[in-house]
Amino acid sequence: MSAVRVALRIARRNAWRSRGRSALIMVMIGLPVLVITTVLTLIETMNVNPQEGLVAQLGAADARLMQAPEGTVLRQEPNGTSWSSGGGHPAVARRSAAEVGALLGPGTRVIPFDTGVLQLGTERVEALRTDLRDPLTKGMLPLSEGRFASAAREVVVTSAFGRRPGDLLRPSGAAPLTVVGVVEHPYRPALRQVVGPDLPLASVDEFWSPGEHGTGWLADTAEPVSWTRVTTLNGAGLHVTSRAMVTDPRSWARASAFDVQYTVGIGAMVIMVVLETVLLAGPAFAVGFRRRRRELAEIAAQGGSAGQLRTIVVADGLVLGGAATLVAAVLGIAAGTLGAHAVARWGAGAGARWGPTAGPPDVPWPPVLAVAALGLLAGIVAALVPAVQAARQDTATVLAGRAPAVADRPGWPVVGAVLVVAGLGATVVARRQPGSVWVLASAVLVLLGLVVLTPWLVRRTGRLAARLRLPLRMSVRDAVRHRSRTASAVAAVMAVTATVVAVGIGTYSEYMDRRNAYTSARPAGMLAIWAGNIGDEAWTRLRAKAARQLPGVPLAAGYQAKDTQGHRYALRYTVRWNGTRTRRTAAIGDQTLLRLLQGRDDPQAAAALASGKAVVFDAAAVRNGKLALRASSTAGPARKLEVPAVLATPAGEHQGGALLPRALVEQAGFATAERQLYAMYRPSANSTLGRDLAKVTPRVTVASEEGYGNVPDPSLWGWLGGALVLVVGGTLAATRLAAADMRPEQATMVAIGAPSRTLRAVVAGQAFYISGLGALVGLVAGTVTGLAVTRPMTTYGAGDPATIAIPWLFLVAVVVGLPVLATAAALINRTGLPVARRLQ
Incomplete structure (x- = not known):
């Protein structure tokens, strides 16, 4: 049996034996994968491409034509979805159904298809004037209850309208309408629409827009409507949606050009996702390695090489990372698919007249697989440091039961300082460049340097422990003694805080710049x-x-x-x-x-x-x-x-x-x-x-003149929510691991009569130290990046000064509120008294 297979078997058995720690690692690795996969699947499912939306637009027809208002000149692009209009041209006469059929050639049959609005008292609802019994409308609005309208003053409504067969609708200035059926839109479940063959539509031409409001027809043609025919129909004042054009992928697919800024932005995001995942999962791997020191030492004593020890520990990351990414990807795909239809059904209040869309389940496999690969890579990288330590541990020292000495490599602080200085220099240059992506890429270099510097910062700040009270002194000294675990947690909090602070300053400055730039020659109202x-x-x-x-x-x-x-x-x-x-x-x-x-x-x-x-x-x-x-x-x-x-x-x-x-x-x-x-x-x-x-x-x-109506970006507080999950979750995970490591010290404290509140205070002190140090360092790093990013976000030319606005309440919530919340959560967490075994 090969060494890799043995290592994988050992990793699988160890993961099952330590199920709590394994679950914690899987959550830390899988959470980013779950979130990103959910978002990707949700966006892809809610994005209805022209082919997927064809049945809702055309039913079984070959083309849909809409009459442009007089004086409008149409110039459609080959994809049939883009258009432009211009005035100053001779008026085009309005067409009748017979004239439209003649323009499309012999053997053409057309039916009316007018879209507009229906005034129901003070409410204006979407309305469609056509006969849904006609074969050309098959599949456009499937019937779910009742029957289609067949007589004058009869209508059907979409399910989101909330009416049932037999209800009456009372349009302004017209006779009542009777609801005889309920229909469903194929991909807009939140659409509120009334459909009937003789609806009193309100002035559709003044709202004219292709695919939305206007006078139109559905056509069944003898031959497909080609691009040559579309240009001719444009000259007659008709906008055309052709089935032949839409179903040809070459007519609407466009290859995107290579974008340097986009590529750099994606690269920076990938680095940050992997870095954050590694930092969150790193402490758990470190604790797992310390618990297995003796097992690994016994393998070394029996002839295991340093490479084999590294393989065993890395196998932990491969097994747990693979399981985490697999579960997270499956859950993310399911959540994105279900979430898309939930958002489309219940998200009509977002402001769009037509409401959100949700097509058939659609998974963007290349980015989803890339995210899963990142999760797997993060699990392996998180296990690399313990793997190196396993290969370097002294077998005799471990078997004798003595704790190995913790030594810092003297060169690492210098490397970290060089990275920070290089990142700051790149930030100074990047703030002069168009686009904020260069500043964010430079910030990644600063964060990498601070991650390398974190063990040195932990050791330096640990010198303050002598001035603290007993519970805090024990917390800080334990944190310094286990720097590999502590530094990883502190760096994770630092990275999250720096990112959120930078985004907060940049977003709020952009909002204040827009608000200050708003001006009008008339007063509001x-x-x-x-x-x-x-x-x-x-x-x-x-x-x-x-x-x-x-x-x-x-x-x-x-x-x-x-x-x-x-x-x-x-x-x-x-x-x-x-x-x-x-x-x-x-x-x-x-x-x-x-x-x-x-x-x-x-x-x-x-x-x-x-x-x-x-x-x-x-x-x-x-x-x-x-x-x-x-x-x-x-x-x-x-x-x-x-x-x-x-x-x-x-x-x-x-x-x-x-x-x-x-x-x-x-x-x-x-x-x-x-x-x-x-x-x-x-x-x-x-x-x-x-x-x-x-x-x-x-x-x-x-x-x-309504005045300046924009409000600060609500996503700012969404960033705070994400930071809450990562900071509090990461801190609690690290403190739970620390509490498990401190069981001998806790046993000693219990033996000398320490109450349970003292044990909780020790754990809470560790949480406060980790989150507080990470938040302070992150505040400094995030402020530098935030101030730099305000220039590309708020300037529009040479000589235009940057707008700098600090969201003080937001920063206090991030830098003070999150550590306090993490400490409070650790303080109220139950701390079990360890049971000490006595020698008889």
């Missing part, structure tokens, strides 16, 4: 209605319509500037806001508009406006009492103006802009015409103001 190049009569009708739609709301007029040829001009100026050059368009109006922009009456600003001066809300834009403007037009020559100006205080903190009096603009040679309306009014979510005004003229724009 202001509604703006703009008209394009329309005549006075059309503007009069539009203004009257707006007044009727907003009864009792005061409206302030705004004006547009035109030259003598009737060309519209925009009067703009440029100012730096939060280090970024921002171009603003000056408004033209009177004191009523000024009052809205300032949110109050300002006699000085009103007097300046009445005297013909511009009122400016950007201090940096006014120089020597002047505002420099550029009058630009798409049809006429540009001009430069310099007008008298005064500074004023706007209504909002992030508000800028300027207001010009009409007289000032007219003195510059322009004519003014009222084409804008402003009001302090917030439309409701279901407001139809834009659609109602568009009925007067399509050249109207309605905008509501």
Whole structure:
């Protein structure tokens, strides 16, 4: 029998004999594999590719066509999923079903397939106008209860809608609809949709988007719809989804180009995953090796070589790592598959109108197998240090029952310091590069150096033990005595803390930079209605319509500037806001508009406006009492103006802009015409103001200033949750191993009358030392990386200063809260009193 087979048998028997320690090692190795495999499988299953989603789009049809609004020109790409549109072209006439069939050639049959929304009181739900009894819709929305709609005013609903056959739906301004069946969407279980042959859809064209809202048809053609036919149909104003194009992988598969930054980022992530797994599992392997010292020494005494001893210990990592990765990969695949359908069914509240998707179970085997291989590699690497120690142990010393002396290699601290210095230098260079991946890659070098330095740090900090009380003194001295176990746990906590701190600083700085960079020329809560190049009569009708739609709301007029040829001009100026050059368009109006922009009456600003001066809300834009403007037009020559100006205080903190009096603009040679309306009014979510005004003229724009609405990234606290699991879990695992190692000392303490709370205090002291030292070192390393990464994350060009914001509450929770929590968990953990055997 070969030495490898013997080593594997010994490792298997030892793992079964020490089931608790083996389970702990498997959890530490398998947890990262489980998490990553779950995420990969979940994402792949929820990602419905064009082929998987074909039945929901086309049913049994050969093509789906959608009519583009008039004036829209389509230019589809060969994959049939991308499109672009442009205006300024002759209007394309709307097509009838017969005309669409004629364009597709002889033998074509088409049925209506219109998508839009249905207004049910204050609620707007997705709606589809088609006949699901037609063979072309087979498989599109399978029936789960009742029957398909067959008569007028009959509908079916998706199961997520929560209605049953016999229920009534009451659309706004239309007769009630009767639910006769319940259907299921193939990959959108959370979709709330109503389907019927004659639904009163609400203005589908104004929401037009291929595959979502619009007038369309399903077509059964005599020949497959080729790319040549698609381009012809685009010219007729029809967007096409062709079965022949989608089912050809060459039409939608694209090879991704090699990305250096992506590759470096993946490499850094792999190193961090392996490093963290090794550091978490390392203490358990170290304790297992110490318990087997005598067994290994007996093998050496019987002629076992140093290489054979190393093989036996490495076999532990191979057996436990292999079992852990196998179990974790299977559980991860199952969890990802089940989780995808759970998220798709219950995750519709995430904000997407259509809800999340979930296709057939799909496992990305290459990355999953790569992650499993990483887990196996981590198990083997974690066993390497004990394997080297096993080969070097003194057989006579171990068989005599004496503990071997622990000696540090004098060269390792120097190596660690060199790695840290090199990493810091690389970080200084990387922070000047575009993209944050280079900073993160440099941080890996710093962390590797700190891992090498950790045993030296443990020994140095252990000198403080003499000043501590008895339980803490015993804890620290035991930690220093077993530095291989302690250093691994401290380094694991350090790596987690450094990563979370760096991510926290970078993410929060990016959020603050976006918040500080936000600016608007209008205060929050202001509604703006703009008209394009329309005549006075059309503007009069539009203004009257707006007044009727907003009864009792005061409206302030705004004006547009035109030259003598009737060309519209925009009067703009440029100012730096939060280090970024921002171009603003000056408004033209009177004191009523000024009052809205300032949110109050300002006699000085009103007097300046009445005297013909511009009122400016950007201090940096006014120089020597002047505002420099550029009058630009798409049809006429540009001009430069310099007008008298005064500074004023706007209504909002992030508000800028300027207001010009009409007289000032007219003195510059322009004519003014009222084409804008402003009001302090917030439309409701279901407001139809834009659609109602568009009925007067399509050249109207309605905008509501909502202010800065983003919130700090919630994933920040998700990082804290991950750190909680790793720091507390790793610390408790290390302290449980330490408690097992300290049984002789505990027996002595019990023999001299130490209460159980003292034993718990010793274990808790070990937890506090491990987590506290790791958190402090991780704070320093993470802060350096976090400050460096703020530059590529918050700058957008030369001269733009980086935004640095420290999330103090988050850092306190990580650096103080996690060690305290780990210590408390160790303190309340039950500590059994060891039973000492007496010699008779």
